[in-house]
Amino acid sequence: MDNLENMLSGMRKEILEKVGEYFILSQEKGVVVPKPYVKYVWRVWDQNEIKAAISSVLEQKITYGNIAKEFENEFSRFLDTRYTIYVNSGSSANLIAVSSLKSRMFGDTIKSDDERYQIIRDGDEVITPAATFPTTSNVLLINNLLPVFVDIELGTYNMNPKDIESAITDKTRLIMLPHTLGNPNDMDPILEIAKKNKIFLIEDACDSLGSEYKGKKLGTFGDMGSFSFYLSHHISTGEGGAVVTKNSELKRVLDSMRDWGRDCWCEPYKSNTCGKRFEWQLGDLPFGYDHKYTYSNIGFNLKPLDLQAAIGLEQIKKLPNIIIKKRRENFKKLYEGLKNFEEFLILPKSIEGADPCWFSVPLTVRDEKVFSRNDIVNYLAENEIETRPFFAGNIIKQPGYKGAKYRIHHRLENTDKAMFGTFFIGCHPGLNDEMINYVLDKFKNYFNKL
Known part of the structure; x- marks a missing residue:
């Protein structure tokens, strides 16, 4: 067995060395960056990202697992926030962020800082700019919410806090706040407006990784922040995105929303973490129905790959x-x-x-x-x-x-x-x-x- 392990380790090392050599030669040949001469975006990869992806495949770590969990931890550490929920795109991040605020997993209220706010219901209003990327506002329509479109300021390309405040009605439940092209919004008055009116705040920080307001990173001010790791963004895992939050209740709902709506919170490839997998009774299901196949949310399958996370760790x-x-x-x-x-x-x-x-x-x-x-x-x-x-x-x-x-x-x-x-x-x-x-x-x- 030791001889086989040594042989496999040697082969893996040789393969990764060749991958690195291939990347360097392909760069010299100029096959990696096509025309136009000056692109508006391009990923910042070197041989380390390619080798990380190949290593993940060689180890047969493909679907969401331990590498993805490691990426979530490192991303949280970079932003100085508590939780990261890694998903397959920034659009999916926005989708589960908004959807989570309609979840009844914790009853009719959800924690926001030190208070509890009423969950969002069909027909509630959401303030957001009209100059936007589609999946910032599409997720509102998908969730049967009413977008309230506000103008932007030229130059900053963000909403003016005074316009946000004047758009509020007794139906307003959420501010969907993009930091346009990485440019921070005026967060102090916006946070004050949201708190005073008991309105949830989601920061769309898909374009804003690394941007700061008064020394604090964007995406960490509101109840949740969304990020994108598409090719064009600050870091790229090919496709990918994330929601970040400090709120343990929202974390639980977001995990569920990403993972088919499951009530179970077991880590990948784990079972019976709760110690009573066949002793639950939820909804109208019979007592003892398998908790791993009990669904408390109308969720999705939006998980990314370990392969992508391996690239993401090098990007961080x-x-x-x-x-x-x-x-x-x-x-x-x-x-x-x-x-x-x-x-x-x-x-x-x-x-x-x-x-x-x-x-x-x-x-x-x-x-x-x-x-x-x-x-x-x-x-x-x-x-x-x-x-x-x-x-x-x-x-x-x-x-x-x-x-x-x-x-x-x-x-x-x-x-x-x-x-x-x-x-x-x-x-x-x-x-x-x-x-x-x-x-x-x-x-x-x-x-x-x-």
């Missing part, structure tokens, strides 16, 4: 000194260069106390009579510089929202301005000084011809 190691540091440096270089063109563009801005780790650099055309967003993004595309529009623009203008039930709070003037005039360029760690200077030169050339 890169967060402080590579990913966050480089994003901030690249944003600053682009921002300083683009200041020369403020006559034509509204540049991004942050509030006092905010320390963003920007997802990208948002830019808004000041006067569409001079040039349009389509004019400049087509010019940039011709010069191999990738851009993206401002998410879904005004979400209620999307074809999927025809016939949807929602309420508009006042006018969505800036939302429409962003829909027509806002785009963003990348500031990811894959950009080097040559690429940044190239981007700034192309902007300069464009504006010099106007």
Whole structure:
């Protein structure tokens, strides 16, 4: 047996060494990063992420298990929060976060800090911006809630706390708060508004990993925070996401929602943790019905893979000194260069106390009579510089929202301005000084011809 173990260990070591060599050679050949020349996003992987994924497969650790639990612990440690619930996407994170607030697992109330709030019911109102990504607001409609769409401010691209407060009615039960492109909201007044009105707060921090407000990381202020680990985000596990919370009750519900709605809380590959697996009586089931197959929530199967978590563990190691540091440096270089063109563009801005780790650099055309967003993004595309529009623009203008039930709070003037005039360029760690200077030169050339 010892000889076999030594043989397998040697083969595994050799395979991983070859994987590392392959990655390095593929980089030199240039097959990893395709055109366009300056992408708006790119993952920050090296041979360690590839080797971690292959190692997981060799050890046959594929589905959600111990590696995923380790990732959850490390992610919680990075954010300085209590619990992380790892899921298969940021969209799934938003889905179970909102769905958990309708759960009756703990009766008609759920703990929020030191108080208990009424659970959310069908028809309750949720305040959220209209300039958004679809799965921030889609989860509200899926849960039979009424989105109350609020305008944004140009520059920060977040909601003004005064607009949030004025949108509240006696039906308001939740604020769904995206930190747009990694830019922190004004959390002090928003937290005060939520607490005063006994309203739940979910931070959509999918674009905001590493961003801080007054020294505290985004996603950890509200009842829950959601994150995405898709290819384009600060760390990438290919696909993936997470919900974080300090609340043990919500943690229990979130685990259940992710795992088919199970009442059982056993860890992966464990059974009978409670010591009375066949001694429960819940709902209208007969006494003794298997607790592992008892479902107290209308849940889903949204588990990620251990393989993805293995990649995520390597990504977390890169967060402080590579990913966050480089994003901030690249944003600053682009921002300083683009200041020369403020006559034509509204540049991004942050509030006092905010320390963003920007997802990208948002830019808004000041006067569409001079040039349009389509004019400049087509010019940039011709010069191999990738851009993206401002998410879904005004979400209620999307074809999927025809016939949807929602309420508009006042006018969505800036939302429409962003829909027509806002785009963003990348500031990811894959950009080097040559690429940044190239981007700034192309902007300069464009504006010099106007």
